[in-house]
Amino acid sequence: MNPVETAGCFTGRNDGLIIMRFFKTPAIVLRHYNSGEADKLLVLYSIKYGKIKAIAKGARKTRSKYGSSVEPFSHNELMLYKKEGKELYTITGCNTVQSHSNLREDINFFVTASYIAELVDKMTEENDAHPEIFLMLDEVLSAITEACREKAMLVFTVKLLLLSGYKLCLDRCACCGMIAKRVLERVKFSPVQGGIICPKCQLRDLDAKNILWQYVDYINKFENMAVSKIDSIELSLLHKKELSDIIHSYLFCHISGELKTNKFIRQWQKNKAVVPSSSISVYT
Numbered sequence: 001m002n003p004v005e006t007a008g009c010f011t012g013r014n015d016g017l018i019i020m021r022f023f024k025t026p027a028i029v030l031r032h033y034n035s036g037e038a039d040k041l042l043v044l045y046s047i048k049y050g051k052i053k054a055i056a057k058g059a060r061k062t063r064s065k066y067g068s069s070v071e072p073f074s075h076n077e078l079m080l081y082k083k084e085g086k087e088l089y090t091i092t093g094c095n096t097v098q099s100h101s102n103l104r105e106d107i108n109f110f111v112t113a114s115y116i117a118e119l120v121d122k123m124t125e126e127n128d129a130h131p132e133i134f135l136m137l138d139e140v141l142s143a144i145t146e147a148c149r150e151k152a153m154l155v156f157t158v159k160l161l162l163l164s165g166y167k168l169c170l171d172r173c174a175c176c177g178m179i180a181k182r183v184l185e186r187v188k189f190s191p192v193q194g195g196i197i198c199p200k201c202q203l204r205d206l207d208a209k210n211i212l213w214q215y216v217d218y219i220n221k222f223e224n225m226a227v228s229k230i231d232s233i234e235l236s237l238l239h240k241k242e243l244s245d246i247i248h249s250y251l252f253c254h255i256s257g258e259l260k261t262n263k264f265i266r267q268w269q270k271n272k273a274v275v276p277s278s279s280i281s282v283y284t
């Protein structure tokens with residue numbers, strides 16, 4: 001969608017005209033940074049324009065008009081403007097649709113939502129609208145519960161790969177295209193090739209690993225299910241771990257390294273006893 005659809009007014013200045021364009025869109029905060037003395041710079045995923053960056057002036061003042069709407073994961077209806085030729089939007093008004101405050105009040109929920117926000121940030125381009133990604137993001141943030149946190153991350157990752165054009169190749173060899181046959185219980189999976197590979201091609205890919213066909217079935221199921229149905233999936237601890245390893249080995253090859261939040265989760269699981277307060281800012 002072209003972001004000039006709501007082109008606005010013209011403002012005069014001594015050295016010429018500056019064209020200001022005004023916008024209105026639902027958007028979810030992926031992360032925020034401090035900027036200047038009292039401002040916040042937000043990375044947002046909006047329904048109309050995809051990922052955008054916007055400044056919330058005065059957002060760090062005690063009596064800021066923004067409240068929780070500039071906090072990570074909050075879903076707002078935003079009014080913005082942008083000067084022609086500039087990348088950064090300025091927020092002029094906002095109405096909170098869903099604060100998602102529960103995701104900021106519990107470390108487990110915070111880490112889960114941070115992972116999802118970081119993934120969306122890493123896998124999307126600015127000003128490239130995919131309303132279906134916005135809707136799925138909104139849906140998963142509302143669906144996170146203590147019982148389904150890990151499943152939410154797995155299902156969301158698989159579905160985001162699909163929507164972003166990084167679908168795993170699971171019905172044929174990702175290298176030569178030969179249709180897969182289920183002769184054995186296991187099949188080789190190549191993170192570099194982005195899917196399963198045939199016996200002939202695996203000779204050229206020493207990093208390919210043996211995985212159960214059952215995991216291929218799970219990934220196919222995740223691609224086709226609604227995020228709101230994650231509670232209906234039964235996954236053992238071992239299945240969750242192995243599926244996570246498969247999916248993240250692929251992400252590692254294709255989105256330039258490991259997600260900060262995923263690294264944090266792995267280290268945290270190793271030493272679950274203590275969470276240093278400085279580590280809580282894993283991503284957002």
Ligand SMILES: [Zn+2]
Nearest residue numbers: 173176198201
């Ligand atoms: Zn092959």
